[in-house]
């Protein structure tokens with residue numbers, strides 16, 4: 001940390017639905033927390049998803065890719081909406097997101113599933129089951145069945161139409177994501193559970209073999225393996241048994257969403273997608289919520305916490321990250337809630353007001 | 367129903383762990399319920415899984431296949447155990463089960479996830495969320511990534527080891543499982559939710575297209591589609607929104623296990639696997655529980671209810687099925703519980719005693 005100002009360039013991708021509203025809040029919070037830590041940001045707002053489709057005809061314009069690649073980190077709101085749901089695959093908002101992950105080579109998706117003590121009653125699980133849940137899912141993000149080839153449609157020997165995809169992992173892909181997971185577990189409770197379907201799938205057998213071998217480099221981390229169907233059950237039965245979970249792209253998609261819903265805090269949860277080098281991609285795990293878009297009802301906490309992950313994992317600015325995380329807790333403690341997490345005795349507030357309260361909390365920590 | 371006795375030949379596959387204990391109970395219950403309905407059974411006990419490996423060196427001996435194919439229905443206990451966990455794939459107990467499903471061509475796996483009113487507190491979900499959950503998962507069982515080719519291990523252009531599998535569905539495979547699901551929904555609440563990942567996978571795009579087309583033949587069934595990650599969340603958030611769920615082999619593996627754990631009644635849940643013709647395969651959804659095997663602690667309810675499904679879906683003997691289902695409810699109402707579902711104020715009983723109590727309940731309905 002030099003005494004002179006650190007400067008970072010951030011690409012903002014508001015996207016669709018409530019995306020612009022939550023990004024606007026997170027941007028203000030980033031600016032204030034940064035200024036208190038001697039950090040200066042330059043923001044570049046670019047198009048992605050449906051917003052990009054409407055203007056440019058593609059879900060991920062080249063200018064967005066090049067700006068993202070040049071910047072120090074990328075903060076994304078949310079993408080998607082009913083009007084693009086029936087688009088052909090290459091014209092879907094989701095395709096833009098998948099292309100962006102590929103372009104940025106962000107192979108490691110970190111998705112915390114944390115129960116906020118203030119919100120434990122929002123979980124559908126019994127208090128004693130949900131309380132204290134604190135899981136980090138490390139999901140492989142640029143491989144597996146999402147990107148594997150061959151894929152497509154064909155006609156089989158009987159003249160029948162078929163649709164097919166390829167689940168494939170190479171040793172180096174498993175190696176690099178496993179190392180991220182072991183490092184992550186090491187900084188947490190030191191427990192790593194690798195989730196696969198090695199009793200059926202060859203791709204999972206290689207996964208299990210490699211993860212087991214890599215464990216030798218992390219003797220301080222306790223490794224276990226679990227089949228994905230069992231993991232889906234155990235998350236419901238006794239989520240506190242998990243510390244860090246490592247899994248592939250498709251299983252991670254399912255398991256991380258299940259884990260986040262178990263916390264009951266889905267409007268609160270951020271995510272980070274990082275690569276070997278180059279900018280990381282940070283986004284809330286919730287969707288674009290088109291039904292409440294533009295009504296100042298969106299919950300901006302998850303995007304604000306994604307900005308904190310951006311500082312911590314993307315820029316190595318742990319102090320500024322901590323400021324934001326503390327401000328979120330302080331705002332919750334002062335009772336402010338958006339509609340999705342509101343309960344009797346707390347103060348219902350809109351997206352903008354929550355943003356202002358978070359800014360006050362950042363400020364008051366000086 | 368002719369006045370003369372109906373005779374059926376049943377292949378019993380006790381398998382491993384607690385399998386023999388629960389099969390022994392279910393066999394007695396089948397015999398009694400059958401005799402009260404003028405049904406006579408001939409049972410053939412055959413080897414499968416670890417039990418078969420130890421005796422014959424393969425997890426599915428040819429004699430088991432041919433006996434199963436000749437019989438009217440197959441009742442399975444459970445397979446697997448630690449001692450075979452590190453076997454090569456073709457020598458795993460699970461491989462025997464997959465081969466059996468393939469040999470019997472049982473493409474439709476029906477997995478009810480029902481909350482028993484007597485056991486609602488066993489769910490980790492809040493009472494108001496769990497109460498009344500009654501879901502039927504219809505899982506495709508003989509296609510998709512479980513059986514798709516090519517599969518295996520290879521070395522890629524960079525000399526890297528890879529593991530790969532193929533997710534593939536042909537139109538006719540989607541058609542036949544979708545029709546089972548629509549028929550099932552029609553007999554239930556008339557709501558069908560098809561779960562896929564059509565925003566990413568071509569195999570799912572074909573799935574969604576075909577299911578949507580087939581819906582035209584079932585105007586009385588309300589069809590919806592849901593992405594699998596969202597389904598994993600919605601099952602936790604509000605499981606009562608689901609009536610019948612249709613999904614592919616791998617998603618069904620995950621989603622049906624999650625759904626069953628949500629009920630809290632996992633030791634109670636049966637399953638049926640049926641084909642176009644030929645014998646169906648009926649089994650509890652729980653595993654072989656090697657840690658309690660041979661100790662008279664196993665919960666036989668799920669296997670007894672699988673025998674009821676065998677009668678209903680396998681033999682068309684609805685009256686005998688109903689006798690067994692009523693006997694199970696009666697036994698629960700009389701307070702008998704195995705350890706896994708025991709709670710204060712109920713009577714703890716072993717596997718054999720529960721079996722005897724169920725027999726008494728079957729008898730007392732005469």
Ligand SMILES: CC(C)[C@H](C(=O)O)[C@@H](O)C(=O)O
Nearest residue numbers: 094095097098253565566595
């Ligand atoms: C939008 C979709 C393509 C995406 C995925 O499946 O990865 C989303 O579900 C996620 O988890 O980020």
Ligand SMILES: CC(C)[C@H](C(=O)O)[C@@H](O)C(=O)O
Nearest residue numbers: 199200229460461463464619
């Ligand atoms: C044992 C295993 C191969 C099997 C499956 O994955 O189908 C099991 O999990 C099931 O759901 O019946």
